[in-house]
Amino acid sequence: MRWSFRIGSLFGIPIKVHFTFILLLIFIALSPRKDAGTLTGLIGVITVILIFACVLIHELVHSIIAKALKIDVKDIILLPIGGVSSIKDLSKDPNNEIWIAIGGPIISGVLSFIFYFMAKVITPHSSMDFAHGNLLVTLFWVNLILALFNIIPAFPMDGGRVLRGILARKMDHLRATRIAVSIGRYFAILLFFVGIFYNWWMALIAVFLYLGGESEARMEQMQLSLANVPVKKAMITNIMAFPSNLTIKNAVEQIYHTSQVDFPVVKRGVVEGIVSRDRLVSAVKEKKEGLYVKDIMEKDFIAFNENTPLSEVFKDMVENSISSAPIISGNRIIGMITLDQIAKYKMLKQVKNSLH
Numbered sequence: 001m002r003w004s005f006r007i008g009s010l011f012g013i014p015i016k017v018h019f020t021f022i023l024l025l026i027f028i029a030l031s032p033r034k035d036a037g038t039l040t041g042l043i044g045v046i047t048v049i050l051i052f053a054c055v056l057i058h059e060l061v062h063s064i065i066a067k068a069l070k071i072d073v074k075d076i077i078l079l080p081i082g083g084v085s086s087i088k089d090l091s092k093d094p095n096n097e098i099w100i101a102i103g104g105p106i107i108s109g110v111l112s113f114i115f116y117f118m119a120k121v122i123t124p125h126s127s128m129d130f131a132h133g134n135l136l137v138t139l140f141w142v143n144l145i146l147a148l149f150n151i152i153p154a155f156p157m158d159g160g161r162v163l164r165g166i167l168a169r170k171m172d173h174l175r176a177t178r179i180a181v182s183i184g185r186y187f188a189i190l191l192f193f194v195g196i197f198y199n200w201w202m203a204l205i206a207v208f209l210y211l212g213g214e215s216e217a218r219m220e221q222m223q224l225s226l227a228n229v230p231v232k233k234a235m236i237t238n239i240m241a242f243p244s245n246l247t248i249k250n251a252v253e254q255i256y257h258t259s260q261v262d263f264p265v266v267k268r269g270v271v272e273g274i275v276s277r278d279r280l281v282s283a284v285k286e287k288k289e290g291l292y293v294k295d296i297m298e299k300d301f302i303a304f305n306e307n308t309p310l311s312e313v314f315k316d317m318v319e320n321s322i323s324s325a326p327i328i329s330g331n332r333i334i335g336m337i338t339l340d341q342i343a344k345y346k347m348l349k350q351v352k353n354s355l356h
Contacts, residue, residue, distance in 0.1 A: 273297030
């Protein structure tokens with residue numbers, strides 16, 4: 001996900017934080033409190049960090065179960081509204097999705113019990129009211145709400161994923177997704193209107209739930225339409241590639257004659273990196289036109305084999321926020337694929353099918 005950065009890893013799973021989460025901490029730290037001392041902001045920040053530690057544990061359980069089932073986990077990203085585990089290929093086995101999804105609410109329920117017990121033992125006379133309780137009471141309520149909220153059978157919450165897994169046992173995965181997303185859509189609309197009158201945070205969560213469900217449905221539809229199609233059928237073969245020892249000045253002169261925006265940098269036919277049109281233009285503005293393209297190319301890039309299913313290519317490109325990637329056969333580049341080209345291929349395929 002864009003605008004997120006890595007802060008570490010647990011159990012071999014990269015942990016990332018979205019920059020909006022940092023903004024949330026700054027907002028809490030600087031929020032004025034008329035009836036409290038100067039440490040109020042710091043206490044608020046610590047409370048939020050502990051709450052998100054519980055959210056992280058929730059997401060870690062999802063990811064650990066996935067890894068135990070031999071499913072790849074890309075990362076976990078913490079956002080102001082919660083956490084997201086990037087788990088690949090859940091659609092291949094409905095049972096796997098059920099087990100992975102149900103683990104989160106279970107661990108949140110266990111954590112709520114632990115914090116309730118600790119609050120009763122350590123501070124037996126404290127209020128268990130959410131608004132007036134101490135930190136342990138707050139963590140108890142947060143985990144209880146997280147557990148109960150996630151078992152609601154509305155996609156993309158954990159309960160909705162369990163529902164989709166159950167439905168996918170009896171029908172195709174796309175139809176199961178549509179049903180779960182529809183339930184999630186109605187729940188998000190209801191939550192939004194309740195949030196408008198009672199709590200703006202609920203309304204914000206409702207918006208993210210609605211958009212998340214719609215995005216999942218579109219992704220599922222796109223992947224289904226591209227299933228069993230090798231990427232070589234849709235790739236662009238007439239591409240411009242730069243030798244690694246080409247100067248930036250000469251490269252810029254060449255890009256005047258093409259609409260291509262990303263260019264493979266090759267040495268003896270082997271791709272060594274990718275350089276974008278924007279990066280070339282920026283290098284010229286920075287008076288670096290005498291350097292070689294290899295000096296400014298992106299060395300960390302994704303490439304696909306010519307026989308990789310187009311559905312997998314599309315998913316990987318979206319998840320990694322890349323707009324284009326080289327296609328290779330053996331070690332040599334034979335074409336490029338872009339998100340625009342995938343959309344174009346899908347559209348033309350639909351037109352062709354309508355003619356028959």
